[in-house]
Amino acid sequence: MREILSGNEAIARGAWEAGVRLAAAYPGTPSTEILEAVAGYQDIYSEWSPNEKVAMEVGLGASMAGARALVCMKHVGVNVAADPLFTASYTGVKGGLVLVTADDPAMHSSQNEQDNRNYAKFAKLPLVEPADSTEAKDFLKIAFELSERFDTPVLFRTTTRIAHSKNLVELGDRPALTPITIFEKATDKYTMLPSNAIKRHPIVEQRLLDLAEYAETTLLNQVDMGDSRVGIIASGAAYQYAREAFPEASFLKLGLTYPLPAGLIADFRESVEKLYVVEELDPFLEELIELMGIRVDGGKDMLPLCGEFDPGLIARALAADDVPGVTTDLIPVPRPVDDDLPNRPPTLCPGCSHRGVFTVLKKLKVFVSGDIGCYTLGALPPFEAMNSCVCMGASISIAHGMGQVTAPPAEGAKLDLRAKSVAVIGDSTFFHSGLTPLLDIAYNGGRTLTIILDNRTTGMTGGQENPGTGKTLMGRPAPVADIPTICRGFGINRVIEIDPLDMTEVERVLREELAANEASVVIAKSPCVLEYKIKREPWFVDADLCNGCKRCLQAGCIALSLINDADGGRKVQILADQCNGCGICAQLCRFEAIVAPGTAPARGVASGSPAPPAVAPAPGDTAAGEKGAP
């Protein structure tokens, strides 16, 4: 049977067909859908771990017990998991252990575009790279075999265009598994005391040599001879682009990209006139090939280090070097017709509980140390209320670091809020990496204010469960981690819960806590309207009271728009089908022109008035209930 699967779905299917018993991950674009798909196979235990380090360790544990285990994360997640990963390279495995790293060239939804192929070299691990969904499934099964045969975790690298592209995949079956009933101890192998680790390191080095030999003959690496004037070495999505740009060229397509097959590459070099290496991001293959003493005629001197490729980019770059056989249609670079079109960046949903907090933070002019999630959109206009954002959990530690080097206000002097740093972090990010920095603040006597935006979900990645939601990935009930109790347990005395939709309350509490001379946590608790399908009645604009001052537009809500009125002036309109009744815009209005549902004034209301027509679907609310899956 054949199905159209995304790379992520194909990896999940491959795990099932490989007899994987455990899969662990933390959600992160573009990897998230792997575990969502795995959760559909009830014979695999799957979990959202609180973070990637935990997921990696859970996977290693399952492997030590003798089970095949799959661990998935986005590229920056591997940074979090690097500690166990590097030593798991020494311990090796019992059951096959594969770590999927989903890289994001072009940073469609990421804070950097690091090339995680480098981890393979650094941690001395084999690296497998599929070039489409078919290979994602087939290569994953081979990766598990490799893992067990060479006693090593295997890195399995995708990129956004592998993870989120679909093609036809032939489906297979799952083998019957024998239950695991007893643990076999291998203490010397798994207990990395120096005395044991010293013995493991040479084994790791020998393993790389053995893998390099395997690389010479594995079916993961394929030579496809065409026009012998042009040889191209490529892997992953870049292979597909290069193949389209130069369909007749000779290709060495690498599926095992570390360690490399020196003999195979040397032979390929001999069989072609000119050799090109086509790879996105770092010159990972190119440098390794040149270190072998093999001449490369074109690589990163012709192709960019930044962003992702497409067939046209490769066609132009190589055609400029007179490489024959180019698909000429791909060469022209069409320009956008209009350069002055308004952008359409992502934005907080109508009714989002983050909106009021950012509107107040902007007013207070504090330094907002932000974090990773939907609320990072608070950095964009009109809020512009986030001044740093680095990695998961860093909001709290960065704000603390700033606070510890800031001079305290002079005796009796008025508090200058511009000298205050405030951390803003979501609930899932807090569970991921916010606990330890908050413990740091409590322990070391920090005075920083931390705002936890608790919307009871992992929003940006599509609403996954987390330790605060009361449910697991597999749909089982779970205890709800209580954030106020956690904070108090750390030794934070000032812990306050507020309703983020009440801006007066938000401002009052934030001012009070900023003035306090000790650490404080404010928990802005309100469930995500998108994930909990909350739909409140729309509000209305009283056209007689609206003077078009645009103050309400500071709410940055796409339910609001300016319309021309009969007198040639402008007024605000609320799009009833978009408005989710949070009332933030009404709290911004100084003229009481925005009216709650059920209190419609006697005068005419401006809702639904004409020109320019502007209606939109509710986010995530589409024809076939398509689920938002960032």
Place this chain on the structure above:
Amino acid sequence: MINLLISGVGGQGVVLASYVLSQAAMAEGYDVKQSEVHGMSQRGGSVTSHLRFGGKVWSPLITPGTADILLSFEALEALRYVHWLRPGGLVVYNTLRVNPSPVAAGLAEYPADIDERIKAAWPRVHAVEANALAEAAGSVKSVNVVMLGAVSCTLPFAAETWETIIRRVVPPKTVDANLRAFELGKRSPVC
């Protein structure tokens, strides 16, 4: 090889429309690849999906300047991607206007003359009042299926193929509305 670029606003059902198209291409025996980006863009942002089918498809991405058809669910998102078409390519767009967030915040203006600009930008343009047709079909959420109906005559898929797949992929309660939406879309004469 057919290259079809779909554009729209996060939440409009671009992904579902792509899914219907890829299933139809598979059912008709073509090799097919489809690619989209998830993540931040789905929070009301500009969304595109690449669909390619034919004998053998390598790249999952269309190269700008080579798309045969641009199917856009919103006017501004049609103009934004019109240069992705090959010479002679076709724009089919929904006349709906959805304000992007900078416009909603009063920081930019939605082009008042958007339809004229699209027509000036490209010789082969077909406008569909898809939201009105979706409402007439009984579900305003079926805009994406109206658009599929509108473009269907340009694609080598049998009527039964479309119907089978729409029945299979939309929620059971909305099958009738979606089939009506498809028929209404088809009556909008692209071909």
